[in-house]
Amino acid sequence: MLTQVASPFDLLTDDPTERSLMKLKADLLILLTMDYDGGEEGLARFAKDNQITRDEARSVLTGELSALSLDFLATCLFRKGWYLKRQLVSEKQMDMQFTH
Template sequence: MALEYSNIFDAITEDAAEASELQTRSDLMIAIRDIVNAKGWDQKQAAAAMGITQPRVSDLVNGRIEKFSIDKLMTCLYKIGFRFKPHYENEQLTMDVQIVTDNQRPSAMA
């Protein structure tokens, strides 16, 4: 008998909402790792861009999912230039990804 899962996290929890959250965090971590790799950043450069420490970047790129919330991952994505924009229309939910330019981000100096 073969087990089949549409979400690998269904195998470790019976709570569908928890499995969905784990999958979302995993998807975001993979996307961030791919962006870091595409930009050719080392972990120190990635840390500076995302406003986190180098050990946290190591946790992120090595898939230590338990160390990151969806909120933190979304903040990291924003700091490296991406933002999700959900739209609901005609009973359909879609998600756009917007590129965030430096002039759209608030200045770090206040």
């Protein structure tokens, strides 16, 4: 029997908070790895460009979400020139956007 899910993270956990964190980490990983061109030389350059170890770079590039914190991912993005733009829309809503 085929199961329909809204996202692949629905299969990994029933906890909506944990699912939201995984989705956020995955989105940050996409931003962080958009310019990665593959190969071992690419891995070394990716690690150097982001000022992280090769093991950390491998975790990023293989999408090992459990090994990566939001702080770590945000720090890597900030080092690459990204910044977080925030706008208070209303008393109960804030829009946030990473911009390069």
